[in-house]
Amino acid sequence: MLGGKDGMNRAVIGVGSNIEPEINVPRARERIAERHLIVAESPLLETAPVGYVHQPDFTNGALLLETPVGRQRLKADLKAIERLLGRQPGPDRYGPRTIDLDIVVWNGEVIDPDLYSRDYLRESVLAVWPDLKL
16 A cells, blocks of 8 residues: 555654654654654664764654645645754754654655665664565
8 A cells, every 4th residue: 555545645754863852752753643643653763873973872763654735745844843843954964953854755655765775764664664665
C-alpha cells in the first residue's frame, strides 16, 4: 500500500535532537499529533553526530504518519514546529539543534537520500514501515 486509507497520505518523518532531546523529541511528537495521525513510532536511538563532530550525540527516531495534507504543507508544518521548539539556523547545517524534522518517505517513495547512507535512519524507517521497498 503506498498511500494510506481514504485518500490519506503516508509519510515517515525522521526526528532528531541533541539539545535537551528528552524534552524536545516528546514536544515535537505532541505538536505533530495535533495535526496528523501518528500510526507508528520507532525506538529512539543514540547516534554520533555526522559532519560537525564536536557536539553532543543525537537522539534519533522516526514516526509514520497518515495525513490529509500534501507534502509541501506537511513540510511547512514541520518547519513551523522546529521554529516553535527553538531551532535556530546556524552556520553549520550539521550543528547542534533542538529538533530536526524531515520527511524521509512520502507515500512509499524515499525522498531523503540520507536513508541510504545512514544506518540509524534506515533502521528507524523500517521499524515503522517494515515492508517498505528500499
